Amino acid sequence: MTGIVDTVKGLVRGSTDVLTKIEALEDAAEAGQGRLDPVVLSEASQIVDRAGQRLRMSGDLTVVALAGATGSGKSSLFNALTGLDLAAIGTRRPTSSMPLACVWGEEPAGELLNWLGIPRRHQVAHRSSLEDAQSEDLDGLVLLDLPDHDSTEVEHRLIVDRLVELVDVLVWVVDPQKYADAALHNRYIKPFASHSSVMVFALNHADKLTDEQRTSCVSDLTRLLKSDGLKSPSIVATSAVSGTGLDDLRALLVKRVNAKRAARERLAADVDRVADRMASQCGNAKTPEIAKSDIAELVEALSDASGVPVVVEAVRRSYLQRARAATGWPVTKWLGRFKPDPLRRLHLDQGSKQQGKAARKTASNEVSIARSSLPAATPVQRARMDTAVRNITNKAASGLSRPWADSVRTAIRRREESLGDELDQAVARTDLGANTSPGWWGAARFLQWVLFLVALGGAVWLALVGFLQVGDLVLPKWEGVPYATIMLVGGVVLGLLVAVACRLFASSGANRRARLVAKALRAELEKVADSHVVAPAREELEAYTLCRDKLAIARR
Numbered sequence: 001m002t003g004i005v006d007t008v009k010g011l012v013r014g015s016t017d018v019l020t021k022i023e024a025l026e027d028a029a030e031a032g033q034g035r036l037d038p039v040v041l042s043e044a045s046q047i048v049d050r051a052g053q054r055l056r057m058s059g060d061l062t063v064v065a066l067a068g069a070t071g072s073g074k075s076s077l078f079n080a081l082t083g084l085d086l087a088a089i090g091t092r093r094p095t096s097s098m099p100l101a102c103v104w105g106e107e108p109a110g111e112l113l114n115w116l117g118i119p120r121r122h123q124v125a126h127r128s129s130l131e132d133a134q135s136e137d138l139d140g141l142v143l144l145d146l147p148d149h150d151s152t153e154v155e156h157r158l159i160v161d162r163l164v165e166l167v168d169v170l171v172w173v174v175d176p177q178k179y180a181d182a183a184l185h186n187r188y189i190k191p192f193a194s195h196s197s198v199m200v201f202a203l204n205h206a207d208k209l210t211d212e213q214r215t216s217c218v219s220d221l222t223r224l225l226k227s228d229g230l231k232s233p234s235i236v237a238t239s240a241v242s243g244t245g246l247d248d249l250r251a252l253l254v255k256r257v258n259a260k261r262a263a264r265e266r267l268a269a270d271v272d273r274v275a276d277r278m279a280s281q282c283g284n285a286k287t288p289e290i291a292k293s294d295i296a297e298l299v300e301a302l303s304d305a306s307g308v309p310v311v312v313e314a315v316r317r318s319y320l321q322r323a324r325a326a327t328g329w330p331v332t333k334w335l336g337r338f339k340p341d342p343l344r345r346l347h348l349d350q351g352s353k354q355q356g357k358a359a360r361k362t363a364s365n366e367v368s369i370a371r372s373s374l375p376a377a378t379p380v381q382r383a384r385m386d387t388a389v390r391n392i393t394n395k396a397a398s399g400l401s402r403p404w405a406d407s408v409r410t411a412i413r414r415r416e417e418s419l420g421d422e423l424d425q426a427v428a429r430t431d432l433g434a435n436t437s438p439g440w441w442g443a444a445r446f447l448q449w450v451l452f453l454v455a456l457g458g459a460v461w462l463a464l465v466g467f468l469q470v471g472d473l474v475l476p477k478w479e480g481v482p483y484a485t486i487m488l489v490g491g492v493v494l495g496l497l498v499a500v501a502c503r504l505f506a507s508s509g510a511n512r513r514a515r516l517v518a519k520a521l522r523a524e525l526e527k528v529a530d531s532h533v534v535a536p537a538r539e540e541l542e543a544y545t546l547c548r549d550k551l552a553i554a555r556r
Contacts, residue, residue, distance in 0.1 A: 018264040021271045021554045022051045028278060028550035031543045035407040036281045044274045050166070051267045057112045062262040064253060065099070065144040065163055066202075067188075068173035069181060070151065073204040076240035077173055078102075078145040081250065082126060099146045099163065102126050104257075105139030112142065116166055117159075137254045150183055164188060165270075168262035171200045171249070173238075176209055176217050185228055193229025194276065195269040198262060200234045200252055201225065207239035275554040283401035284552070287545045294392050295526075295534055301388040302525045305381040306423035311521065315432050316514040318343040323506030326437065327444035329499045330452045343432060389416060389533055396537040404544045411536035419532050426524040432517050438509060444502050448495055455491025458484045 029044040068074040078084075082102045101118045103109045104126045113120075126138075146163055147156035164170060170192075174184070192199070203221060206214055214237050225233040234252065238245035256262045303309070321339060393412050397405035461484035476483050 017556075018051075018268050018271075019055075021268055021275075021556065022048055024550040024553035025271050025275055028275070028282075028547045028554060031547035031550065032278065032282065035403050035540075035543065036278060036547075037403070040274065040277050040281065044278060047267075047270045047274055051270070053115060054166075054263060054267060057115065058107055058109070059263055060107055060140050060260055061103075061109055061112055061142055062140055062169065062257045062260065063112070063116065063142045063144065063167045064169040064171060064256070064262075065146050065167040066171050066173055067146045067149055067160060067164065068204075069175065069178055069184065070148040072148075072173045072175045072178070073240055074173035075145055077202060077204060077238060077249075078143065080240040080243070080246055081253075082124075082143060084124060084126075099144045099159065100124065102143045104141040104143075107140055109142055116144075116163065118144070138250075138257055140260070141253060141257045143253075149188065150181070164192075168266045169198050169200065169253075169256055170195070171202055173202045173204050174221070176203060176205055176213075179203065179217070179221050180224055185224065189225065189228045189230070192269075192273065194273045195266070196230040196233060198266045198269055199230070200236065200249070202245070202249060203235060203237045205239060206237040206244045207242040209237075271554050275551050278547075279551045279555060281401060281403050282544070282547050282551055283404070284548055285399040285401070287541050287548075288396050288398050288400065290392055290396055290534060290537060294388075294395060295529060298385075298388040298392060298529050298533060299522060299525050301381075301385040302423060302529055303522065305385040305420075306427055306525065308427070308518065308521050308525070311427055311432070312514050312518045314343050314345075315517045316510045319433075319510035319513045320503075320506055322437070323441060323509065324499075324503065326441040327448065327499065327502035327506065329495045330448055331495075385419075389419075392533055392537060396541060400544060404540065407543075408537055408540045411540050412533055415532040415536050419528070422528050422532060423525070426528050427521060430517070430520050430524050433513055440505065444498065447498055451491045451495040451498065453491075454487050455489075455495065458487025458489075458491060462488060 025044055026048045029041050029048070032041055066074040066078050078100070084102065099118055101109075101113055101116075102124045103113075110120075144163065144167065146160050147153075149157060149160045151157055172184070172188075174181075178184075189199075201221065203214075203217055209217060218235050218237060221235055222233060225235075236245045236248045236252065238249055240246075389412065393409055396412075397408040400408065478486060
């Protein structure tokens with residue numbers, strides 16, 4: 001629940017619908033920040049704030065404003081409705097520059113009038129006890145007489161513009177000769193066409209018209225108002241001089257005051273108005289989905305562009321080379337030291353050490369992973385990656401309105417700029433097992449050295465007896481073969497056989513290590529694809545979905 005709605009929810013009874021609409025508009029505006037027209041979003045924010053302020057005030061008061069052009073007779077109509085002598089008040093009040101407020105009933109209206117910006121010297125309390133009994137029917141009415149909306153004074157027009165945004169009900173007092181005035185229709189009626197339920201039109205000076213002329217004027221005014229967008233305009237022909245239509249106008253005011261819904265209806269109309277404008281920008285298309293196959297294609301493209309096949313092959317060959325160095329025949333295995341390690345050539349042989357440092361220093365963000373020496377992506381690989389990114393971008397933006405489509409593209413483009421570096425870092429931070437050795441390597445190394453020492457012992461024995469003729473030393477034999485010879489030949493043969501067997505095991509282990517590394521690299525690339533392409537797109541789509549759904553609630 002938003003702050004404003006949560007604050008007023010306990011203060012306002014019977015307005016659950018309007019509270020829901022206001023809350024929905026606020027959520028939609030928050031979701032649309034940075035995506036939709038900032039002018040419209042600012043207007044939505046103002047309406048939410050204004051609604052919160054109005055709802056915190058008395059909901060039992062209904063603010064009705066009489067507005068009109070110069071000479072329309074709104075002040076005379078105000079005088080007739082209130083029974084006050086405006087001429088007498090006029091000596092204390094600059095009637096052309098400030099609105100006058102008349103309040104019926106005992107309900108305190110000071111806070112509301114201050115919010116409307118009406119100074120205390122322009123506030124009048126209607127004493128119902130001095131009037132007829134019908135005045136009690138209007139208890140809770142705050143009637144305003146506004147300056148002329150077509151005044152030559154800019155200040156006067158600004159006052160009208162401000163109060164037109166704030167009052168609960170607007171009674172437009174029009175003259176039979178000027179009811180089609182373009183300024184009135186273009187400035188106030190068309191922009192507020194959604195406020196038909198809180199607007200009333202008083203065709204004043206009806207006493208100067210014949211019945212036929214009055215009917216014709218009402219019919220023509222109705223036509224104009226409907227062309228402005230009002231569905232069912234309320235029109236009353238009035239005359240402050242003859243009293244024509246005053247009872248009908250009073251009855252309308254009594255109905256609005258007694259219903260005590262005018263404030264909420266006005267706020268709902270305000271919400272509808274800005275929500276319609278937002279909806280025209282947001283659209284109501286179904287939220288696009290990013291298919292798993294498209295993500296898989298992107299990961300494959302990133303894999304090729306980042307040199308994953310090269311890394312996997314280097315891991316396999318490095319494993320074989322290190323396995324042979326660890327388990328090979330001691331006499332010949334040292335030759336392998338002259339071959340450079342495939343992972344070291346790519347600067348990828350420190351994976352485990354870096355992982356250990358990362359675990360110790362992640363919280364302080366002090367880890368700086370070294371760059372690899374992988375070959376740069378070829379134009380073909382780069383083009384495939386760009387195509388995969390563009391494919392997801394286009395599908396995520398498919399069917400969306402222009403602002404949201406642009407927002408999706410911008411979000412992905414912003415992260416895409418660092419995609420190349422992130423791919424290199426993803427490979428560099430993956431543990432490739434360059435510093436880990438299987439347990440059987442140690443056992444094989446121990447066995448090889450035992451066999452080597454046995455062969456060496458046999459060779460030394462034979463050398464001492466056969467070649468150096470040491471004394472009368474007699475070689476013990478087994479089935480006629482000297483033990484020394486068995487030791488020499490057996491040690492060499494078994495050592496070579498163990499080396500061959502270890503190569504077979506190493507080949508299987510290298511393939512298994514390559515598969516594990518390929519899986520680990522793919523997991524890292526999936527994270528990169530998600531953080532730089534998929535997540536930004538989904539974040540925008542989630543914001544779009546929230547904005548669209550909340551606007552649907554706000555427009556109910």
